[in-house]
Amino acid sequence: MSIICNYAVLRFQPYPETGEFANLGIVMVCNNGQFLEMVETRTRKRITNFFDKLDPAVFTNARQAFAKEIHRVAELANAHPYDTALQLGLFKHLTAPSETMFRFSQPGTIATDNPAATLQELFNRYVCHDFTQREDAETKLKRRINTLLKEQFTDRTYREEKLGDELYHVTFPFVWQSGGITAQAIRPLSFDLDDTKSIIDKGDRWIMQMNRLAKHGGMPRDTVFICKEPTGSNADQQKVYREIAADLSSSHQIRVIPYATPQSKMLGLLASTSLH
Known part of the structure; x- marks a missing residue:
């Protein structure tokens, strides 16, 4: 039986007035009790080259802090794998619209037999540009x-x-x-x-x-x-x-x-x- 997963793409959008953003990661909650996340934390050149007026240190420090928060939420959700309401609540809270530099796309839904592999595929598509x-x-x-x-x-x-x-x-x-x-x-x-x-x-x-x-x-x-x-x-x-x-x-x-x-x-x- 296919596992149904909701996912959202993490975006870095330092200048809301321009509408420009760069994708940095994926979060996913699945109806089998898994709460998965994957965030790019190894490189900053692609982002700082694109947002060339941004201080690289601002991006690096903010990204590290936000990645830790995502990981904390995922750990909390995975500590309660049978509490669907809690997991969905954490997902909705994390991905709710905000005015910060880091925000999420509208959630999408996908059916899969292997959520971890699908998470990697989504990450490759949206973050690594593997099309x-x-x-x-x-x-x-x-x-x-x-x-x-x-x-x-x-x-x-x-x-x-x-x-x-x-x-x-x-x-x-x-x-x-x-x-x-x-x-x-x-x-x-x-x-x-x-x-x-x-x-x-x-x-x-x-x-x-x-x-x-x-x-x-x-x-x-x-x-x-x-x-x-x-x-x-x-x-x-x-x-x-x-x-x-x-x-x-x-x-x-x-x-x-x-x-x-x-x-x-x-x-x-x-x-x-x-x-x-």
């Missing part, structure tokens, strides 16, 4: 888009390039330079993921990256995300995908083109950059 399955899907999208661009836009040369400056940059697989200007950048994205939370988290990461890229002067005249929407009939997944697509399209000259768009129409949309 092997997602990359497989997006590799296929990139291959198809690459073929389309080479066959249909013989007057353009698209290359993989890093956009931004020495402090912050984002890699796009298809960038077209025209007259010394970054005319267009294209990025295929697959939102055909397992659950609504994964879709939201992935979309939020790209919205955050685009906002940061704009601050560092790296936005091209035309940015295009060619997005594969969730398959199947799950209405909630379709709803959150539409929200993410709308948020991506709302700023910085970003256009979202569904991957399912007929080829003739897609070619017309890709041809309509701001240089024309």
Whole structure:
């Protein structure tokens, strides 16, 4: 029988007004009496490079203190493995919305036969950025888009390039330079993921990256995300995908083109950059 687990992602968000955050860990409570936690405590470079104005000592000291608090809560919960109400209460208290630098995402739910292995998988996905399955899907999208661009836009040369400056940059697989200007950048994205939370988290990461890229002067005249929407009939997944697509399209000259768009129409949309 599958074990049902609620989990939440620990985020470091030192500047609430910008909405930017970095994932640091996972907490999980399961209906078999396990309360699990995993927090990244070994490195700070990824975080301090991203929040470059933050004193590294502030982050390091605060993270150590918060990690100890999470561990204390987990030990208390695991001391009462048959008290479901207590464990859920501790989980809800720990992950409740707050205005501190450390806060949690909205909880998600997952069924598993091995909570410890699932905790590691979630940690790899959200904290270590191990998106092997997602990359497989997006590799296929990139291959198809690459073929389309080479066959249909013989007057353009698209290359993989890093956009931004020495402090912050984002890699796009298809960038077209025209007259010394970054005319267009294209990025295929697959939102055909397992659950609504994964879709939201992935979309939020790209919205955050685009906002940061704009601050560092790296936005091209035309940015295009060619997005594969969730398959199947799950209405909630379709709803959150539409929200993410709308948020991506709302700023910085970003256009979202569904991957399912007929080829003739897609070619017309890709041809309509701001240089024309």
